[in-house]
Amino acid sequence: MTAVSLSTSTAAALRADAVVVAVAKGPKGLVLAPGAEAVDEAFEGKLAEVLTTVGATGAEGEAVKVPAAAGIKAPLVLAVGLGEATDDSYDAEALRAAAGVAARTLAGAKKAAFALPVADADAAGAVALGALLGSYEYTATRNLGGDAKGPLGDVAIVGTKRGDKAVKAAVERAVVLGEEMNRTRDLVNLPPNDLFPKTFAERVVAVGKEHGLKVEVLDEKALTKGGFGGILGVGNGSEHGPRLVKVAYTHPKAKASLAFVGKGITYDSGGISLKPAGHNETMKCDMAGAGAVFGAVVAAARLGLQVNVTGWLALAENMPSGTATRPGDVLRMYGGKTVEVLNTDAEGRLVLADAIVRAGEEKPDTIVDVATLTGAMMMALGSRTFGIMANDDELRATVHTLAEAAGEPAWQMPLPAHLRKGMDSGVADLANMGERMGGGLVAGLFLKEFVADGITWAHLDIAGPAFNESAPFGYTPKGGTATAVRTLVALAEHAAG
Structure with missing residues (x-):
């Protein structure tokens, strides 16, 4: 089963197969959601422009990949859509869905850094649960082989405050809930x-x-x-x-x-x-x-x-x-x-x-x-x-x-x-x-x-x-x-x- 952890590294500095960021539909086009700052910096502030060029709109359920820029230790950036942009935080269900889309898209990868909006404990728990549920594969009666990729191995959630007990508790609850679901x-x-x-x-x-x-x-x-x-x-x-x-x-x-x-x-x-x-x-x-x-x-x-x-x-x-x-x-x-x-x-x-x-x-x-x-x-x-x-x-x-x-x-x-x-x-x-x-x-x-x-x-x-x-x-x-x-x-x- 996919493992979930909290990381104090930045999204750009973490060694992984991919970095996941969130985007949304703004009034004038694609906007980056909170959490993508370090990745955007590596793209010299042009990440939204690059993603728009390859067709990203920020729509809910969307997943768009681009090669990572220099300065990002992961080779791939995956942008997942949250739907309509908000001036405040994104609701938990939007975060769960986006994390689930990311986990499904990255099936077979060993590790991914999730740089999604995690402003509080509820948001961190939503990302953790969405990732666990999205990575699910039924294997009990299947002989995996051929084109089968297997689930995403590890999810490292970045962007939370170091030592935040509420965040840690929310993620631990999400892990229990995800495993039992x-x-x-x-x-x-x-x-x-x-x-x-x-x-x-x-x-x-x-x-x-x-x-x-x-x-x-x-x-x-x-x-x-x-x-x-x-x-x-x-x-x-x-x-x-x-x-x-x-x-x-x-x-x-x-x-x-x-x-x-x-x-x-x-x-x-x-x-x-x-x-x-x-x-x-x-x-x-x-x-x-x-x-x-x-x-x-x-x-x-x-x-x-x-x-x-x-x-x-x-x-x-x-x-x-x-x-x-x-x-x-x-x-x-x-x-x-x-x-x-x-x-x-x-x-x-x-x-x-x-x-x-x-x-x-x-x-x-x-x-x-x-x-x-x-x-x-x-x-x-x-x-x-x-x-x-x-x-x-x-x-x-x-x-x-x-x-x-x-x-x-x-x-x-x-x-x-x-x-x-x-x-x-x-x-x-x-x-x-x-x-x-x-x-x-x-x-x-x-x-x-x-x-x-x-x-x-x-x-x-x-x-x-x-x-x-x-x-x-x-x-x-x-x-x-x-x-x-x-x-x-x-x-x-x-x-x-």
Whole structure:
């Protein structure tokens, strides 16, 4: 993995394969962002002119290379765009994106000096995180060779004040967050023949031991004994049995407790309600919610946050077979409620419901579930924004604020009471399907039925941004993105005070 460090050298004096500077779109053309002064001096004050000559505009996502001038120890200067120029500092997301573009562009290089605007600790942390996320490559099932470059080796951030403890802390936090997000990306990208409920649980156990987390795994026998009808019902059709994994981090001085619940469908064929052709190939990503929960709990532990955080990973593989749950079956969920299954491809809410009830038994202050739950949410918000629903207005607003501040686009969504009637069933307490229009909201209303009284709850539907099927952009690769990890960690930090 790419290493990140702080350097007291100037950008021109540091030995590296490349020096990265930032540029922006000014009212009269290209402008250099703060941090590029030493490099510009080596170009005799004409760096902006040189970059303009070769086509640089400062647009967001742009990356332009020029040979370094005499006096710069690196042979190459890479200019990355920040978008519109500002008179003040650049926001953290612009810096993360620019650093990510630089890291992707410099794949294969051993070392780069990042001379980006790092006026304060938040900016330095943003650059560090963007570089780590931008340098990500999935390699677990690939034989690297031929044209494969490998990730950028080392990133040295220059321009910060010597000995600044706040900057050092921000970069250290970014390293933890970046490593756990990249771990989550690896999990999402693993093929379903490598990652199924049992092997996912084994990975959690191994990482839990490494970071002092308490891990409990319920297998098929334990799930049957406990009456987890939702998880068992979804997993019935697969040779790979389901699991419910509890992974807990506790702090001796914690005054608040959070429960994070993740949908972990390691492969979703749709079950008997089989998905149509063309919709199966990326369904390994249907465990992205569980991956995000796992990454967030590990990050909270590594950061030593003064809050108790418990993750619940509801793991199953949804397959069609002679033992699979059928449309029309009635499942008795954990806690006793019954659900008529009208569509076996609405399986995520079934495993989440069991886990939400179990999480509520431990009386956390707040439950947040994370799931690639509905195509309807993608229709509403597109592929880069996730929806937030909640049984508490303040919590919904807080999650939204924290998500946006962390760089994860999100939008608050309602839970209209009139849509609940569509889930009425003549043979069970409720059905797993309701009205077609507003399907993402219907799914949220279903989950709300399983939240215990007195517990605030939020539901994050990350179906759109969890898996990027298009070209990489900013610090986001193709494939798993680790969406929601930052939001969950920010929520844990908020609860810690």
